Amino acid sequence: MRSSGLFGLAFIVGLAISCGDSGTEGSSASESETETETGSDSGATTNSTSASNTSAGPGGTDTATGSSGTITESTDGTTDPLTTSDTTSTTDTTSDCPGNQQLCGQTCVNVNDDENHCGQCGFACAPGNFCLDGACVEGCPPDEVQCGDQCVDVSSDPLNCGGCGSECGVDELCESGNCVPDCPMGATLCGDVCVNLDSDPDNCGACENICPDGQVCGNGQCADNCPMGTIQCGNSCANAASDPFNCGGCDIECIADTMCVNGNCECEPGLDECDGACVDLNADPDNCGQCGNQCDGLCVDGQCEGCLDNEIECNGQCCDAGTQTCTDNGCECMQGLDECDGACVNLNNDEQNCGACGVVCQGEQCQGGICGG
Numbered sequence: 001m002r003s004s005g006l007f008g009l010a011f012i013v014g015l016a017i018s019c020g021d022s023g024t025e026g027s028s029a030s031e032s033e034t035e036t037e038t039g040s041d042s043g044a045t046t047n048s049t050s051a052s053n054t055s056a057g058p059g060g061t062d063t064a065t066g067s068s069g070t071i072t073e074s075t076d077g078t079t080d081p082l083t084t085s086d087t088t089s090t091t092d093t094t095s096d097c098p099g100n101q102q103l104c105g106q107t108c109v110n111v112n113d114d115e116n117h118c119g120q121c122g123f124a125c126a127p128g129n130f131c132l133d134g135a136c137v138e139g140c141p142p143d144e145v146q147c148g149d150q151c152v153d154v155s156s157d158p159l160n161c162g163g164c165g166s167e168c169g170v171d172e173l174c175e176s177g178n179c180v181p182d183c184p185m186g187a188t189l190c191g192d193v194c195v196n197l198d199s200d201p202d203n204c205g206a207c208e209n210i211c212p213d214g215q216v217c218g219n220g221q222c223a224d225n226c227p228m229g230t231i232q233c234g235n236s237c238a239n240a241a242s243d244p245f246n247c248g249g250c251d252i253e254c255i256a257d258t259m260c261v262n263g264n265c266e267c268e269p270g271l272d273e274c275d276g277a278c279v280d281l282n283a284d285p286d287n288c289g290q291c292g293n294q295c296d297g298l299c300v301d302g303q304c305e306g307c308l309d310n311e312i313e314c315n316g317q318c319c320d321a322g323t324q325t326c327t328d329n330g331c332e333c334m335q336g337l338d339e340c341d342g343a344c345v346n347l348n349n350d351e352q353n354c355g356a357c358g359v360v361c362q363g364e365q366c367q368g369g370i371c372g373g
Helices: 002-030
Strands: 034-037 045-048 052-055 061-066 069-074 102-104 107-109 129-132 135-138 145-147 150-152 172-175 178-181 188-190 193-195 216-218 221-223 231-233 236-238 258-261 264-267 272-274 277-279 298-300 303-305 311-314 317-320 324-327 330-333 338-340 343-345
Touching: 311 324, 317 324, 317 330
Parallel strands: 216 236
Antiparallel strands: 034 045, 052 061, 061 069, 102 107, 129 135, 145 150, 172 178, 188 193, 216 221, 231 236, 258 264, 272 277, 298 303, 311 317, 324 330, 338 343
């Protein structure tokens, strides 16, 4: 009986050891982290926390499936190359940009004609040059002229209208190289003058329709006397309640973005007066929602939101999309640019910062970081 008991005890111990080995195998199978080898040449090892192991038991195979592929490994530690597949893919950041554009920082640009990224990201052309087919070319594009260190379109630039330095007035626009008045509501542009066709004797009812001597213009008609409901201001018969040039009385003119309402100059519908100017409180970043409320970015429906069209949002900041990129530390200058007094510049060709911040070229171009180089 004692011998029989010892035999039974040995059997139980053996069974326990066998179960322990099986438990170890099962524990290995339940581990959620799998080491996936990407090749003996690269020596790189990737851990995938989403992988799973399955064991086929002694003499079988272990199969590890991860995000980078499937490896079938025999229990003796060798890998069967015929059953190894690599599904690793590399995301091409340029594929998100349309056409021939390239991703510079977080902005898609065409390096063939972008003066700040000419030929490659961060390579800016010198002032007075433009980018043509990815190379900086001296001078300005055919439809622009060089004014100082900028290329401008003198046909529409109000600061250089028709020529460098020819600046239009506050209430003027630049059209076809000419400064023309920005007419108030109720007025018509005849030539380069804003007129009221209802009362102007030189443009009565239509531009250049001149009333004969001795007659006046009222309600767009030449007549001997002013019609009822109007006041005579020279040879004009004005409706003082709505005439933008005789609002409330003779020769009281309303400015641009205003209209004459009941004899008072008021902002046009949808605009509000802020410091003497009529603004759109729903879209003006300097007066967003109320006068004086300035936004760092866009003003949308009277609320400050996001960044301007030429900016990118970065950790609560707005970066210049053309010269800056977003990092964990915030806005930083793109590769090839340096920060000088808050602006990202190319020290190789910036005439105000040539070779180093604050080095100004006096009447010379900055080439290779040297004035006149």
